[in-house]
Amino acid sequence: MKNLLEIKDITKVFGEGTVNEKVALNSVSLTLREGDFVTVIGNNGAGKSTLLNCIAGVYAIDKGSIVLDDKDITKLPEHKRARWMGRVFQDPLKGTAFDMTIEENLAIAYYKNRSRGLSPGITSKDRELFREKLSMLEMGLEDKMTQKVKLLSGGQRQALTLFMAAITEPKLLLLDEHTAALDPAAASKVLALTDRCAEDPKLCTLMITHNMKDALKHGNRTILMKDGRIVMDISGEEREQMTVEKLIEKFSIDNDRMLL
Amino acid sequence: MIMTFAAFLGSLELGMIYAVLALGVFLSFRTLNMPDLTVDGSIVTGMAISAVICAGGGNPFLALIGAALGGAAAGLITGLLHTKLKIQAILAGILVMLAAYSVNLRIMGKTPNIPLTKSTTVYKIADGILPPKYAGIVLGLVILIIIIALLYMFLETRLGFVFRATGDNEDMVKACGVSCDNMKLLGLALSNGLVGLAGGLLAQNQAFADINSGTGMMVIGLASVILGEVIFGTKTLMRRLVAASLGAILYRILLAQALYVGMESTDMKLVSAIIVVIALTLGLLGEKSSKLTRFSAKFIKRRVQR
Ligand SMILES: Nc1ncnc2c1ncn2[C@@H]1O[C@H](COP(=O)(O)OP(=O)(O)O)[C@@H](O)[C@H]1O
Ligand SMILES: [Mg+2]
Numbered sequence: 122m123k124n125l126l127e128i129k130d131i132t133k134v135f136g137e138g139t140v141n142e143k144v145a146l147n148s149v150s151l152t153l154r155e156g157d158f159v160t161v162i163g164n165n166g167a168g169k170s171t172l173l174n175c176i177a178g179v180y181a182i183d184k185g186s187i188v189l190d191d192k193d194i195t196k197l198p199e200h201k202r203a204r205w206m207g208r209v210f211q212d213p214l215k216g217t218a219f220d221m222t223i224e225e226n227l228a229i230a231y232y233k234n235r236s237r238g239l240s241p242g243i244t245s246k247d248r249e250l251f252r253e254k255l256s257m258l259e260m261g262l263e264d265k266m267t268q269k270v271k272l273l274s275g276g277q278r279q280a281l282t283l284f285m286a287a288i289t290e291p292k293l294l295l296l297d298e299h300t301a302a303l304d305p306a307a308a309s310k311v312l313a314l315t316d317r318c319a320e321d322p323k324l325c326t327l328m329i330t331h332n333m334k335d336a337l338k339h340g341n342r343t344i345l346m347k348d349g350r351i352v353m354d355i356s357g358e359e360r361e362q363m364t365v366e367k368l369i370e371k372f373s374i375d376n377d378r379m380l381l
Numbered sequence: 382m383i384m385t386f387a388a389f390l391g392s393l394e395l396g397m398i399y400a401v402l403a404l405g406v407f408l409s410f411r412t413l414n415m416p417d418l419t420v421d422g423s424i425v426t427g428m429a430i431s432a433v434i435c436a437g438g439g440n441p442f443l444a445l446i447g448a449a450l451g452g453a454a455a456g457l458i459t460g461l462l463h464t465k466l467k468i469q470a471i472l473a474g475i476l477v478m479l480a481a482y483s484v485n486l487r488i489m490g491k492t493p494n495i496p497l498t499k500s501t502t503v504y505k506i507a508d509g510i511l512p513p514k515y516a517g518i519v520l521g522l523v524i525l526i527i528i529i530a531l532l533y534m535f536l537e538t539r540l541g542f543v544f545r546a547t548g549d550n551e552d553m554v555k556a557c558g559v560s561c562d563n564m565k566l567l568g569l570a571l572s573n574g575l576v577g578l579a580g581g582l583l584a585q586n587q588a589f590a591d592i593n594s595g596t597g598m599m600v601i602g603l604a605s606v607i608l609g610e611v612i613f614g615t616k617t618l619m620r621r622l623v624a625a626s627l628g629a630i631l632y633r634i635l636l637a638q639a640l641y642v643g644m645e646s647t648d649m650k651l652v653s654a655i656i657v658v659i660a661l662t663l664g665l666l667g668e669k670s671s672k673l674t675r676f677s678a679k680f681i682k683r684r685v686q687r
Contacts, residue, residue, distance in 0.1 A: 177556075198560070199555045200554075200555045200558055200559055200560045200561075201558070203555060203556050203557060203558040204558045206556075207556075208556045210552065214550075215550065215552050215553065216550075216552075216553055216556075217550065217553055218545070218546035218549035218550045218553055218554075219549055219550065220545075220548075220549050221542070221545060221546060221549065225542055225545075226546075226553075228539070228542060229542050229543055229546055229553075229554075229557050230557055232539050233557050233558045234558065235539075236539075237539045237540045237543060237559065238538070238539060238540060239535070239538045239539070239540060240538060240539055241537065241538060241539070242537050242538050242539050242541055242542040243542075285557075286556075
């Protein structure tokens with residue numbers, strides 16, 4: 122498989138030169154191949170979200186380069202990178218426009234890579250397509266398409282956001298603890314949906330999770346971050362042999378929040 | 382004491398104009414979720430341009446377009462200060478409002494007041510066609526309906542969708558490949574364009590432009606929006622646009638009524654402020670307890686109908 126994302130030596134420092142100076146990413150390099158589904162684990166403050174945000178262009182990096190599909194995107198602003206990336210945030214409020222309807226939200230995501238001119242925001246053909254695709258989520262959202270998103274539960278919102286992130290089949294799917302705010306039942310539903318989104322069609326996925334079991338269960342590769350560096354990168358045989366206990370032992374992770 | 386029928390018609394006529402202002406304020410405060418204080422300046426820009434063109438014998442309809450463009454320019458500058466120079470939205474608005482005072486004076490040829498009693502205005506043209514008693518109301522209503530229709534159509538386009546989402550959730554808009562800065566520029570220009578148009582209409586309606594008449598306009602616009610929301614609801618997009626307009630009209634009626642219960646015309650700013658406080662309180666209660674608001678709204682509605 123061909124390399125899709127090449128991150129070379131990126132460094133991100135917050136509050137440089139102040140007492141609060143924090144090196145959130147310290148010369149991180151990471152290469153993702155097409156179809157990779159990589160899970161990311163690590164302590165609070167290890168730099169996981171910063172890594173994702175630097176890839177998405179939320180923060181400009183201080184050093185290094187980011188190449189996506191042979192195109193150097195290091196200097197591109199966030200909204201210009203977005204055409205190749207789908208994102209789901211930890212906070213279920215962050216992924217959707219709460220005062221707009223489900224179908225309006227979907228339409229905004231659906232027209233991501235097309236002109237935003239004065240043609241109708243949503244057509245009846247779009248509605249049909251959305252209804253059909255939503256019914257595959259099996260969350261009953263297809264019957265609520267004209268309901269405002271603020272009326273949905275956290276799980277429904279995350280499912281919708283995930284669906285919106287994947288609908289344009291981006292090159293890269295970036296998920297930042299997108300199930301952390303959900304109750305266990307909703308979380309497992311959204312995770313199952315994540316697997317489906319990442320599989321068909323095969324989207325290159327980077328998923329941060331605080332749950333080590335999930336990290337080993339989903340995807341084909343797992344990386345562990347610590348103090349702004351990637352300190353473990355396993356896949357294949359090595360990953361299959363890995364267990365949560367061994368992970369804790371190996372990297373002396375605080376296991377209060379991360380164990381289950 | 383209830384106001385006379387003529388006074389009621391007068392406040393309806395003014396209400397149509399203030400409804401345009403309210404729609405402008407709705408775009409910035411509600412759709413973009415941005416407190417924009419440019420309004421007190423851009424409305425006078427609209428008045429000044431409108432008055433200068435009319436006084437110079439120009440086409441009063443062109444004068445209105447000029448007024449809208451002038452207001453839009455002011456909004457665009459606020460937007461640029463905010464998005465490019467990263468100045469806080471409130472401060473950017475205040476700065477432009479301040480600067481607009483000098484610019485407006487220059488537009489008016491350094492006189493603080495331009496009378497239009499001898500010039501052709503859209504209202505005088507309407508008076509010649511329709512019965513003068515209702516001409517102003519009909520003209521205002523036609524303009525208002527056109528604006529609501531255009532605004533509604535725009536907000537239902539692809540561009541309109543992301544524009545609306547910007548006020549809800551900037552992260553989502555960026556994640557969907559759209560620059561929030563561009564949306565804010567567009568929104569502030571549109572919003573103040575409407576405000577400028579309202580100013581242009583106001584100058585022609587009262588047959589003068591005054592450099593000091595911008596004070597408190599933003600507050601009046603916001604109060605109209607909130608009053609409309611509390612009483613007429615926010616369920617659909619069309620409902621919200623109509624509610625903001627009706628809020629403005631209701632506001633004018635309340636103000637006119639205050640004169641008839643013994644307030645002096647010099648007390649009007651005080652009355653304005655009181656209406657705003659009541660509207661804001663009702664809006665606040667609305668967030669806390671929709672039940673109580675519905676009750677007070679019903680109460681007010683009954684009062685108004687009586
Ligand atoms: N916007 C920011 N400004 C300043 N410091 C930040 C910012 N974002 C993250 N940090 C700091 O960078 C470090 C890494 O944070 P983050 O990437 O969010 O960690 P996590 O692995 O928990 O997602 C933390 O010490 C955090 O305090
Ligand atoms: Mg994080």
